[in-house]
Amino acid sequence: MSTTSLPSVAGSRFTGARALGLLLRSGAVVALVAACIFGAMRYYAFATPENVVNVLRQNSMLGLVALGMTFVILTGGIDLSVGSLLAVAGVVAAMLSTHGSLPAIAGGLGTAMLLGIVNGVLIAKVRIQPFIVTLAMLIAARALALAATAEQSVTVSPDASALSWLGRGELGPVPLPVALLVLAYLIGWTMLRYTRFGRYLYAIGDSEDAARLMGLPVDRIVIATYALSGALAGLGGIVLAARLGAGQPVAGTGWELDAIAAVVVGGTLLTGGQGGAGSTLVGVLLLGVIFNLFNLEGTISPWWQWVLRGVFLLGVVIVQGRLQRRLTHE
Amino acid sequence: MTGAAPPALLRMEGITKTFGSARALDGVDLTLRRGEVHALVGENGAGKSTLVKIMTGAYHRDSGEMWLDGERVDFDTPAQAQAAGVCAVHQEIHLLTHRTVAENVYLGREPRRWGFVDWRRMNHETGALLAGLGLDIDPRAVVGTLNTARQQMVAIARGVSLGAKVLVLDEPTSSLSPREVTILYDLVRRLKAQSTAIVYISHRFDELYAICDRVTVLRDGRLVSSHDLASLDRLDLVCLMLGKSRDALRAGTTAFGEQRHAPAASLTAPQPPLLRTEAIARGSRLRGVSLEVAAGEIVGVAGLLGSGRTETARAIFGAAPSEQGAVYLGGRRLDPQSPDDAIAAGIGFVSEDRKAEGIIPELSIRENLTLAALPMLTRFGIVSRSRQVEIVERFMRRLGIKAASADQRIRELSGGNQQKVLLARWLCTEPRLLILDEPTRGIDIGAKGEIQALVNELAASGLGVLMISSELEELVEGSTRVVVLRDGRSVAVLQGDEISQQAIIHAMASERAPAAQDAAS
Numbered sequence: 138m139s140t141t142s143l144p145s146v147a148g149s150r151f152t153g154a155r156a157l158g159l160l161l162r163s164g165a166v167v168a169l170v171a172a173c174i175f176g177a178m179r180y181y182a183f184a185t186p187e188n189v190v191n192v193l194r195q196n197s198m199l200g201l202v203a204l205g206m207t208f209v210i211l212t213g214g215i216d217l218s219v220g221s222l223l224a225v226a227g228v229v230a231a232m233l234s235t236h237g238s239l240p241a242i243a244g245g246l247g248t249a250m251l252l253g254i255v256n257g258v259l260i261a262k263v264r265i266q267p268f269i270v271t272l273a274m275l276i277a278a279r280a281l282a283l284a285a286t287a288e289q290s291v292t293v294s295p296d297a298s299a300l301s302w303l304g305r306g307e308l309g310p311v312p313l314p315v316a317l318l319v320l321a322y323l324i325g326w327t328m329l330r331y332t333r334f335g336r337y338l339y340a341i342g343d344s345e346d347a348a349r350l351m352g353l354p355v356d357r358i359v360i361a362t363y364a365l366s367g368a369l370a371g372l373g374g375i376v377l378a379a380r381l382g383a384g385q386p387v388a389g390t391g392w393e394l395d396a397i398a399a400v401v402v403g404g405t406l407l408t409g410g411q412g413g414a415g416s417t418l419v420g421v422l423l424l425g426v427i428f429n430l431f432n433l434e435g436t437i438s439p440w441w442q443w444v445l446r447g448v449f450l451l452g453v454v455i456v457q458g459r460l461q462r463r464l465t466h467e
Numbered sequence: 468m469t470g471a472a473p474p475a476l477l478r479m480e481g482i483t484k485t486f487g488s489a490r491a492l493d494g495v496d497l498t499l500r501r502g503e504v505h506a507l508v509g510e511n512g513a514g515k516s517t518l519v520k521i522m523t524g525a526y527h528r529d530s531g532e533m534w535l536d537g538e539r540v541d542f543d544t545p546a547q548a549q550a551a552g553v554c555a556v557h558q559e560i561h562l563l564t565h566r567t568v569a570e571n572v573y574l575g576r577e578p579r580r581w582g583f584v585d586w587r588r589m590n591h592e593t594g595a596l597l598a599g600l601g602l603d604i605d606p607r608a609v610v611g612t613l614n615t616a617r618q619q620m621v622a623i624a625r626g627v628s629l630g631a632k633v634l635v636l637d638e639p640t641s642s643l644s645p646r647e648v649t650i651l652y653d654l655v656r657r658l659k660a661q662s663t664a665i666v667y668i669s670h671r672f673d674e675l676y677a678i679c680d681r682v683t684v685l686r687d688g689r690l691v692s693s694h695d696l697a698s699l700d701r702l703d704l705v706c707l708m709l710g711k712s713r714d715a716l717r718a719g720t721t722a723f724g725e726q727r728h729a730p731a732a733s734l735t736a737p738q739p740p741l742l743r744t745e746a747i748a749r750g751s752r753l754r755g756v757s758l759e760v761a762a763g764e765i766v767g768v769a770g771l772l773g774s775g776r777t778e779t780a781r782a783i784f785g786a787a788p789s790e791q792g793a794v795y796l797g798g799r800r801l802d803p804q805s806p807d808d809a810i811a812a813g814i815g816f817v818s819e820d821r822k823a824e825g826i827i828p829e830l831s832i833r834e835n836l837t838l839a840a841l842p843m844l845t846r847f848g849i850v851s852r853s854r855q856v857e858i859v860e861r862f863m864r865r866l867g868i869k870a871a872s873a874d875q876r877i878r879e880l881s882g883g884n885q886q887k888v889l890l891a892r893w894l895c896t897e898p899r900l901l902i903l904d905e906p907t908r909g910i911d912i913g914a915k916g917e918i919q920a921l922v923n924e925l926a927a928s929g930l931g932v933l934m935i936s937s938e939l940e941e942l943v944e945g946s947t948r949v950v951v952l953r954d955g956r957s958v959a960v961l962q963g964d965e966i967s968q969q970a971i972i973h974a975m976a977s978e979r980a981p982a983a984q985d986a987a988s
Binding site for chain 2: 327330331332333336340343344346347348349350351352353410411463
């Protein structure tokens with residue numbers, strides 16, 4: 138299966154532990170396939186190209202945020218500030234859009250990445266808990282966005298055509314945000330599997346002490362990880378602002394929780410060291426499809442939808458926890 | 468250095484290290500030769516682990532010099548030490564348990580092709596490395612699925628692949644089965660033949676004599692001496708570790724020989740003893756301890772570090788229950804599975820680690836003292852303050868606890884007074900048996916005497932006391948009987964006139980003798 142984080146095991150014994158491990162990682166895939174089959178059979182409008190493209194486009198920005206979150210969670214950390222950084226990037230990009238697309242995109246991305254570096258330095262060097270650091274950043278960055286805009290949304294200048302294209306353009310039949318999503322996950326997957334940086338993320342999440350004793354530059358990797366998470370959240374914010382035609386200071390509120398949910402549902406462990414980009418993509422799509430099914434059903438009130446989503450999330454995590462425990466006992 | 472001696476591979480001279488006000492190492496020298504297995508031994512607080520951590524870059528020395536291959540070296544981090552060829556395999560193995568064997572071996576220097584990790588080559592080379600060491604381990608296996616012995620082999624293989632010239636093995640056999648120990652020995656001999664120097668830390672004398680060439684003995688942060696193991700018998704080694712002179716002991720040898728055969732059974736009082744354990748065992752550290760404590764008696768437990776003293780106490784208290792054997796209290800089988808069981812049956816336990824397992828530093832004397840007795844002082848979930856105050860005052864007076872008031876925070880007290888509070892904590896639960904693990908460690912001389920007098924007084928009033936101590940004087944003077952442990956087994960019971968420092972040391976040092984089985988069965 139292409140989304141696993143393990144090296145290819147061609148020729149090695151196919152043990153019970155391996156089989157369970159595969160099931161554990163593909164549990165979310167099974168759920169996704171089941172949800173799609175259910176949708177295709179029950180709703181006429183589900184398996185249409187329009188609906189599929191719609192689901193993908195709606196979830197592409199969350200997908201970018203969740204990819205960054207995957208990196209962070211693999212190291213055993215957490216980034217609660219992604220929703221706020223997304224808003225900051227969108228607002229900055231919209232403000233700079235009168236100067237052209239390039240300054241807008243670079244400014245938005247750069248600001249979010251810089252704030253991500255601040256997170257990383259506070260965590261790695263000042264040694265404060267990631268939860269606390271990014272919670273503080275969540276509050277402060279959101280307030281920064283609100284203060285800078287006087288709580289008003291900032292219109293994206295019509296002159297910044299390349300910026301608008303990011304949100305509204307298409308590559309053939311594929312909307313640009315979806316193309317960006319696919320590209321980001323391809324790069325992310327390759328990084329995690331085939332680069333030293335990627336392997337070190339797993340090492341740090343597995344055992345930070347061991348990683349240090351083996352001589353890895355743990356602090357630098359942690360800072361780079363939060364920078365990456367900030368940058369991906371920023372990219373999501375820029376795409377969202379381009380789609381909406383405005384940078385909104387309240388954009389992305391609560392997205393950190395959706396991103397964490399997608400990562401966890403996909404099968405990445407909150408304790409770090411296990412999981413990957415592919416499983417997060419599956420998690421994002423699974424949550425997106427469920428939401429889409431609710432909409433197609435149309436008779437479930439939004440509040441009950443949230444209740445069901447909560448129950449569903451918990452159910453998936455409980456099942457995975459069981460599988461995981463059985464795996465480690467073998 | 469004489470011509471006969473091979474040149475030193477690693478030399479440490481005058482190494483000193485201080486933590487706060489405590490001097491952990493004071494001018495220690497160590498010389499490692501190529502292709503030797505060098506044992507590093509010493510009792511608690513001797514400074515072995517500090518010395519090793521300085522050698523491998525985990526700590527930085529305050530003063531002293533270090534040479535590797537004739538060049539002066541100075542390691543700031545474990546990574547630097549590893550790069551220079553000095554690696555440690557720690558007792559708690561530091562590997563990534565979710566990652567594969569190959570990833571662990573190559574972490575930090577993965578083979579790459581076009582900037583990407585070359586998995587195929589990494590697995591292949593790891594396989595070759597393991598095969599070269601005579602190990603049958605799949606490089607693609609996830610480390611967490613391997614047993615402890617194999618994980619340890621992987622850690623050693625990593626050290627070898629880093630080109631280690633010096634490999635430190637810290638208690639490598641503490642969790643290995645006898646068969647696995649053989650595999651480890653093979654590996655050590657193989658490395659030795661490749662002229663790697665190995666520092667071997669272990670408490671098991673059988674192992675030291677089986678695998679080591681030389682030994683360096685540390686005591687209280689100072690170098691005692693270095694010897695060829697072949698020319699040093701076990702008794703000498705124990706004497707060096709404990710700081711006793713052999714000449715003083717020699718006189719006792721014959722007396723001990725006669726007394727050893729006095730059967731322990733003849734002692735048994737007509738009434739059943741208060742506490743009796745029958746060959747209790749747990750894991751590889753506790754392998755059959757049998758002892759008895761009568762009411763009103765102080766039974767000492769002697770043994771070197773790693774002989775299973777604390778494990779015995781924890782098994783009797785239910786904190787780490789025994790897997791085999793039986794614990795009887797007052798003639799009834801108890802086999803406590805948790806401290807709750809033991810406390811309910813009337814057992815109290817004062818841990819050797821006062822800071823981590825004893826006191827709760829930020830709470831007051833009153834709260835610390837009544838912690839174990841709270842269930843007795845509570846009615847309908849509410850703690851009776853008046854009864855609490857009454858008990859605290861009674862015990863503070865009786866034990867002579869010196870403090871400004873009962874509400875003073877316990878961390879502000881001296882070690883001796885903290886220990887008294889812990890004693891009082893158990894005494895107010897009115898136990899029948901009290902287990903004291905190193906009751907006077909880290910306590911100044913004056914307070915030591917007070918605590919010892921107190922323990923005597925408690926025993927005189929009918930309490931059974933099991934006292935673990937590494938201070939032989941304390942055991943000899945304080946105990947009515949002494950049980951000696953070695954390698955997790957009870958190997959001798961001394962009583963009355965038999966109890967002497969010589970007799971205890973002989974029992975600690977002797978190889979497995981028939982007498983050992985007598986006492987253990």
